[in-house]
Amino acid sequence: MIEIILFLVFMSCGFIFGQLAEKRHFKSIVEREQQLNSLPVVASRYPPEDTAYHQQLVSGSVVVASDYFKSFTAGLINIFGGVVTPFESLLDRGRREAILRMKAEAGKLNAELVFNVKLETTRIATGRAGAIEVLAYGTAMLPVDAGRANAINSSSANDLSAIDSAPVASGSVPRR
Amino acid sequence: MRYENRQAPEGINVTKVNPLVQFLKFFIASIIVVVLIVVILQVAGGAIAKRIPFKYELQLMDTVDPQLGTTGASREMIAYLNDLAFRVGRELPVDEGISVKVHYSTEEVFNAFATIGGNLLFYRGLLNEMPHENALAMVMAHEIAHVNHRDPVASLGGGVASLIAMSMFTGMSGLAGDFFNKTYSFTGMQFTRRMEETADEAALGAVNALYGHVNGAGVLFEVMGEIKGDSEAIPDWLERFAVTHPLSNDRVSAVRILAAKNGWSSEGETTPLPADFLLWLNRD
Numbered sequence: 001m002i003e004i005i006l007f008l009v010f011m012s013c014g015f016i017f018g019q020l021a022e023k024r025h026f027k028s029i030v031e032r033e034q035q036l037n038s039l040p041v042v043a044s045r046y047p048p049e050d051t052a053y054h055q056q057l058v059s060g061s062v063v064v065a066s067d068y069f070k071s072f073t074a075g076l077i078n079i080f081g082g083v084v085t086p087f088e089s090l091l092d093r094g095r096r097e098a099i100l101r102m103k104a105e106a107g108k109l110n111a112e113l114v115f116n117v118k119l120e121t122t123r124i125a126t127g128r129a130g131a132i133e134v135l136a137y138g139t140a141m142l143p144v145d146a147g148r149a150n151a152i153n154s155s156s157a158n159d160l161s162a163i164d165s166a167p168v169a170s171g172s173v174p175r176r
Numbered sequence: 177m178r179y180e181n182r183q184a185p186e187g188i189n190v191t192k193v194n195p196l197v198q199f200l201k202f203f204i205a206s207i208i209v210v211v212l213i214v215v216i217l218q219v220a221g222g223a224i225a226k227r228i229p230f231k232y233e234l235q236l237m238d239t240v241d242p243q244l245g246t247t248g249a250s251r252e253m254i255a256y257l258n259d260l261a262f263r264v265g266r267e268l269p270v271d272e273g274i275s276v277k278v279h280y281s282t283e284e285v286f287n288a289f290a291t292i293g294g295n296l297l298f299y300r301g302l303l304n305e306m307p308h309e310n311a312l313a314m315v316m317a318h319e320i321a322h323v324n325h326r327d328p329v330a331s332l333g334g335g336v337a338s339l340i341a342m343s344m345f346t347g348m349s350g351l352a353g354d355f356f357n358k359t360y361s362f363t364g365m366q367f368t369r370r371m372e373e374t375a376d377e378a379a380l381g382a383v384n385a386l387y388g389h390v391n392g393a394g395v396l397f398e399v400m401g402e403i404k405g406d407s408e409a410i411p412d413w414l415e416r417f418a419v420t421h422p423l424s425n426d427r428v429s430a431v432r433i434l435a436a437k438n439g440w441s442s443e444g445e446t447t448p449l450p451a452d453f454l455l456w457l458n459r460d
Contacts, residue, residue, distance in 0.1 A: 003358065015195070026186075033183060040179035048179075068351070073195065075352030076202035079209070079345070085191045085198065092189045113179055130351075 010068045018067030022089060029096045036103045041114045041138065048113070052144045056109060059137035060101025064094045066130030074130070087130075094134035095119055102136040111140035210356050213341050214363040218334035222367070225333025226326045230273050230294070233329055237293030244297050245279030253456035254280050257298055257316070260309070264317045267385035268378060270324045278316075286400070288315050290322040292329060303457055305399045308446040310383060310392030317379035324378070327371045338364065376427060380434050389444030394431035 047053065066074070070086035077084050098119065106114045117138035125131035245254075257278040265276060276294040285299040296319045306312045322328060342360045346353035383393045435442050450456075 007355065019195075030186065037181060037183060040181045042179055069195070069199070071351040072355070073199045073202065076199070076206050079206055079352075080202065083191055085193050086195065089190045 011072065014068030014070065014072070018069055021067075022093065025093050025097070026089075029093065029100065032100050032104075033096065036100060036107060039103050039107055039111065039114065041099060041103060041117050043117050045116045047115045047139070047141055051112075053112070053141040054144060056111070056140045056142060057137065058102050058106045058109070058111070058114060058140040059135060060098045060103070060105060061133060061135040062094055062097040062101060063124060063131055063133045064090055064097070065125070066090055066132075071130045090130075090132065091121065091134070094121065094132050095136070098134040098136035102138060106138075106140040109140055109142055111142050113141040114138040115141055206352070206356065207359055210342070210345065210359045211363050213345065214338045214360050217338040217341055218364060218367050221334035221337030222330035225329045228329060228333075230271075230326075233293040237295065244281075244291075244295055246282040249280045249282050250456040250459045252452065253303075253459075254278065256450060256453070256456070260313060260316050261296065261320060264313050264382050264386060265320050267382040268317060268320055268324060270320065274324055276320055276323050288319055290319040290328055292332065294323045296320070296323070300457060303453075306449065307395055307399075308392055309449050310387055310446045311395040311399070312449065313386060314379055314383050314393040314396050317382035318375045321375040321378035321382075322371065325371065325374060327375070331368065331371070334367065335364065373430070376430060377434055380431060380440070381438070384435075384438070384440040387444065387447060389441040390431065390435045391442055391444045392446040394428050397425075397427040397431070400427075 047055075066087065070090065073086045074084050077086070099117070102114065102117070115138055117136060120135045120137075122133045122135075123131070124133045257280060261276050261278050274294060276290075276296055278296045278298060280298055280300075280303075282300045284301040284304075286301040286305065288296065288298045288302050290296050296316075298315075302315070303312070306315075338360065342356065346356045380390055380393055384390045432442070434440070
């Protein structure tokens with residue numbers, strides 16, 4: 001009896017709080033996406049060749065946990081197969097949040113673009129708890145003037161960041 | 177060159193479903209699947225296991241040689257219990273080749289059970305609560321009936337088959353695995369409960385044949401109800417579903433109904449336990 005009650009409590013809490021958290025998160029994501037929309041994020045490996053840029057690695061990562069209801073329902077779907085819809089929204093939130101964090105970092109550096117953006121997803125939770133980490137990283141393209149100013153401010157602050165000393169100019173971009 | 181990110185339409189990466197409807201659909205479907213698996217494997221596994229000749233059970237127990245009962249426990253008690261088993265067994269339609277051996281454990285556990293190879297184990301905790309031989313004979317007959325119905329081997333066969341299937345099933349269902357294990361246990365309990373009811377009926381007939389009445393036979397279940405206590409916090413319908421044995425109250429009623437149905441007398445003098453019974457009981 002106590003197990004049935006606990007199960008119902010966990011499922012209800014997972015459903016109610018999970019849905020609330022998700023709605024709130026999506027609302028925040030949409031707002032910030034609009035705010036940061038002026039900073040393009042491009043998957044291409046080839047940056048524009050008509051302007052001189054400094055380049056800097058920018059990244060954003062997020063860890064999002066599943067809730068009891070989602071994990072339970074996903075477990076049921078695993079038996080029969082099909083689209084694991086409870087995790088679709090979880091991954092969508094993770095990807096968008098990671099890109100937003102990366103964009104926020106690039107925005108602080110006054111980057112004009114972020115190039116060669118990649119996403120990595122990892123399941124990090126142990127046991128049966130479900131949580132994912134999504135990492136977005138790319139090359140922020142900083143106009144030469146902005147890059148010089150940021151080099152002084154941020155190269156010592158962020159170990160992951162590395163600014164090329166030579167600006168990338170037209171015709172000097174290595175192609176593979 | 178100009179780059180821009182257009183806002184993608186909201187929700188294109190998430191399938192639109194009602195999570196509650198989706199959950200209910202899969203929940204009900206998986207319960208049906210689990211119940212079907214367990215029922216099929218319990219029935220099939222049990223039926224196949226029952227076809228294994230009893231002599232193999234004996235051979236298995238000889239090979240495994242498990243320690244049943246307490247070493248050095250009262251010999252008189254063991255002899256008395258085996259004598260009672262012999263007397264009760266004569267009144268039961270025991271199949272040819274089936275034999276029972278009674279073991280005695282001095283642990284204070286209110287229980288007795290039948291296992292593979294016709295081995296019965298009686299605990300001091302149960303014997304201590306027996307008011308007269310009629311009640312003890314009912315327990316004895318009940319356990320012998322289990323052996324005769326090949327319930328221990330059927331439980332083992334059906335249980336192992338469904339356990340293997342369930343471990344595969346739950347292994348891929350993550351958090352829902354625990355729930356499936358519960359569903360499996362509850363479904364399995366329906367089988368053991370049926371075995372218990374059938375054994376009760378056979379045992380009551382044996383007690384009636386042995387003593388000429390069934391007075392005192394139901395005492396066992398009354399004592400059981402007092403000691404184990406059918407939970408008052410749980411509704412009866414739920415408890416009936418979630419326990420391996422029928423509820424004590426239900427068994428007391430069943431004794432009355434069976435006696436009336438078969439014309440067995442519910443009145444008669446009970447047979448006392450041997451005079452030294454308590455002495456044997458308290459000897460380690």
